[in-house]
Amino acid sequence: MDQSICAGIDIGGTNTKYSFVDRSGKIIFKSEVPTGNSADPNELIERVCNELKHSANRLGIQDLLAGIGIGAPNGNYFSGTVEFAPNLNWYGIIPVAKMFEDRMNVKTFLTNDANAAAMGEMYFGSAKGMKDFVFITLGTGLGSGIVVNGDLVYGHDGFAGEMGHVIVIQNGRQCGCGRKGCLEQYCSATGLVKTYLEFLANEDPEKFSAIDKTTVNSKSIYEMALSGDKVAINSFNYTGEILGFALANTVAYTSPEAFFLFGGLAEAGELLLVPTKISFEKNLLSIYKNKISISVSGLPESDAALLGASSLAWNELNKISQ
Amino acid sequence: MDQSICAGIDIGGTNTKYSFVDRSGKIIFKSEVPTGNSADPNELIERVCNELKHSANRLGIQDLLAGIGIGAPNGNYFSGTVEFAPNLNWYGIIPVAKMFEDRMNVKTFLTNDANAAAMGEMYFGSAKGMKDFVFITLGTGLGSGIVVNGDLVYGHDGFAGEMGHVIVIQNGRQCGCGRKGCLEQYCSATGLVKTYLEFLANEDPEKFSAIDKTTVNSKSIYEMALSGDKVAINSFNYTGEILGFALANTVAYTSPEAFFLFGGLAEAGELLLVPTKISFEKNLLSIYKNKISISVSGLPESDAALLGASSLAWNELNKISQ
Numbered sequence: 055m056d057q058s059i060c061a062g063i064d065i066g067g068t069n070t071k072y073s074f075v076d077r078s079g080k081i082i083f084k085s086e087v088p089t090g091n092s093a094d095p096n097e098l099i100e101r102v103c104n105e106l107k108h109s110a111n112r113l114g115i116q117d118l119l120a121g122i123g124i125g126a127p128n129g130n131y132f133s134g135t136v137e138f139a140p141n142l143n144w145y146g147i148i149p150v151a152k153m154f155e156d157r158m159n160v161k162t163f164l165t166n167d168a169n170a171a172a173m174g175e176m177y178f179g180s181a182k183g184m185k186d187f188v189f190i191t192l193g194t195g196l197g198s199g200i201v202v203n204g205d206l207v208y209g210h211d212g213f214a215g216e217m218g219h220v221i222v223i224q225n226g227r228q229c230g231c232g233r234k235g236c237l238e239q240y241c242s243a244t245g246l247v248k249t250y251l252e253f254l255a256n257e258d259p260e261k262f263s264a265i266d267k268t269t270v271n272s273k274s275i276y277e278m279a280l281s282g283d284k285v286a287i288n289s290f291n292y293t294g295e296i297l298g299f300a301l302a303n304t305v306a307y308t309s310p311e312a313f314f315l316f317g318g319l320a321e322a323g324e325l326l327l328v329p330t331k332i333s334f335e336k337n338l339l340s341i342y343k344n345k346i347s348i349s350v351s352g353l354p355e356s357d358a359a360l361l362g363a364s365s366l367a368w369n370e371l372n373k374i375s376q
Numbered sequence: 377m378d379q380s381i382c383a384g385i386d387i388g389g390t391n392t393k394y395s396f397v398d399r400s401g402k403i404i405f406k407s408e409v410p411t412g413n414s415a416d417p418n419e420l421i422e423r424v425c426n427e428l429k430h431s432a433n434r435l436g437i438q439d440l441l442a443g444i445g446i447g448a449p450n451g452n453y454f455s456g457t458v459e460f461a462p463n464l465n466w467y468g469i470i471p472v473a474k475m476f477e478d479r480m481n482v483k484t485f486l487t488n489d490a491n492a493a494a495m496g497e498m499y500f501g502s503a504k505g506m507k508d509f510v511f512i513t514l515g516t517g518l519g520s521g522i523v524v525n526g527d528l529v530y531g532h533d534g535f536a537g538e539m540g541h542v543i544v545i546q547n548g549r550q551c552g553c554g555r556k557g558c559l560e561q562y563c564s565a566t567g568l569v570k571t572y573l574e575f576l577a578n579e580d581p582e583k584f585s586a587i588d589k590t591t592v593n594s595k596s597i598y599e600m601a602l603s604g605d606k607v608a609i610n611s612f613n614y615t616g617e618i619l620g621f622a623l624a625n626t627v628a629y630t631s632p633e634a635f636f637l638f639g640g641l642a643e644a645g646e647l648l649l650v651p652t653k654i655s656f657e658k659n660l661l662s663i664y665k666n667k668i669s670i671s672v673s674g675l676p677e678s679d680a681a682l683l684g685a686s687s688l689a690w691n692e693l694n695k696i697s698q
Contacts, residue, residue: 200630202524202529203527203529203530205525207629207630208631209508209631209632210506211631211663211667213664214524214629214631215628216661216663220625220629221621221659223546224621231662232662233661302543303542303543304629306539306541306542307539307542307629308531308629309529309532309534309535309538310531311533337555339538339553339555340553341535341538345533
């Protein structure tokens with residue numbers, strides 16, 4: 055029985071989580087520290103590495119650590135670097151994987167958060183045994199990890215899988231990227247709020263004028279929809295319609311067997327899934343119809359990032375041992 | 377020096393071509409027979425296999441044949457079958473690879489024409505050394521072969537890479553697939569003709585009424601454009617605008633380093649390439665800008681199908697020997 059352990063690390067704008075995960079996906083230790091706002095990445099990395107070493111010794115697993123996987127915003131798999139991450143105070147291109155490797159003396163692999171979570175879904179979630187699927191995170195924005203033939207698609211530069219910035223509506227909503235009509239302007243928590251406010255302004259201008267717009271968020275729209283509010287329900291339907299259309303187009307590229315939705319908006323469940331599936335099947339080329347599933351991720355929300363990060367290391371170790 | 381030889385076979389609606397190709401991409405023998413309209417695929421396959429055996433003996437290479445690659449309409453890589461091909465008289469699902477394997481006693485691999493040509497571009501064309509690129513055939517329709525990390529994307533069912541049926545314009549032109557706004561309704565020889573006739577009807581209704589529409593084809597539009605005809609030039613510009621947009625969206629999926637255009641429409645060269653590149657860069661997410669090339673395929677038009685088919689076998693042999 056292989057007793058190896060991998061570390062999974064999730065670097066976020068607010069907190070950095072770290073963990074030890076065994077081959078079965080059991081988290082045998084986890085903790086977190088504030089990411090802090092130091093411009094020097096050594097500060098955070100030094101702290102996390104000391105913590106990891108200390109905990110490994112305490113658990114008696116210091117000789118079992120076989121690899122480290124890291125999920126980080128703007129993480130580049132090929133270079134192991136974090137590049138101009140908008141939520142971190144580090145400037146420029148930081149060789150994060152190497153900085154961990156030098157301190158921990160084990161192979162370290164890094165990619166962005168959505169890619170790491172996609173790998174987590176394959177190792178420890180609902181995509182076990184699948185070789186072709188797409189993982190979508192519906193949070194503030196829309197992130198994606200595309201798996202083809204059992205491996206993540208990184209592209210020639212490490213930046214593949216930016217489905218949030220596929221243009222779905224020509225001359226559509228202004229996106230933060232400078233272009234118009236990007237998928238994440240419609241299918242994300244932010245997009246849902248925009249849709250709701252647009253619909254409300256049209257369908258109930260009095261209420262629109264009266265409400266405090268800053269209190270509207272995806273959770274409040276979800277609750278309104280559950281209580282039968284028509285504008286809220288229509289907002290979910292529209293979000294699903296656009297998402298289903300985008301996923302149908304995605305199939306013509308990589309023909310996956312499943313899509314997994316993750317993150318705040320995915321927790322709306324059937325409210326989002328039903329209109330998404332209807333639009334998906336309607337927009338699919340006939341050879342793809344009725345054989346591709348769309349479901350909510352099987353990863354536990356709270357541990358998905360750590361499981362995903364560690365699975366990145368497990369995946370590389372599996373490749374080496376093949 | 378490896379003296380192995382692979383056979384490359386291209387099954388088309390009218391003719392079936394077959395060849396022997398060495399590892400450097402040199403065609404050492406090629407010939408063709410009419411595909412015929414027999415409902416029994418054994419007829420064609422028997423004929424081609426006899427020809428191949430006869431020619432191999434004559435050339436003294438009968439012991440060097442290491443593999444067979446086949447490009448065929450609706451070819452499925454996983455099953456080695458040709459499934460309900462619209463241009464062939466065979467009915468149902470035909471195990472074409474196995475039928476060749478049984479007769480020739482060498483491993484046989486099969487995929488659709490565009491996938492085979494994409495592999496040919498990687499082995500013998502302009503994509504040598506590339507691991508991530510997209511190959512587009514612009515003929516009557518639009519076919520595509522997507523290469524990720526050095527291998528073709530087949531998807532879970534063998535039907536990935538149907539970019540001709542990505543919907544680019546919601547409620548756009550009616551497509552033969554039953555849906556509306558598919559890419560190949562705009563970016564193909566057929567699409568160019570539709571665009572030209574639409575533009576002509578708007579811009580010069582008198583000429584539109586006077587001309588014999590059956591004489592308009594992509595070649596005649598090309599010639600008109602070269603001679604300065606504004607409607608013809610605008611038609612190429614519009615085709616390039618849509619193509620550039622679709623390729624920019626493609627990048628957000630697989631982040632390739634290059635696109636290669638092949639087939640009748642690609643031969644228009646700069647007339648199509650210039651507007652395509654302008655629209656492509658305009659629609660790209662900034663992290664992808666100014667680093668992805670779009671160019672005409674490096675494969676010779678006449679031998680592309682045979683080189684592509686044989687490269688399919690070379691690729692599999694390389695995998696085995698690794």
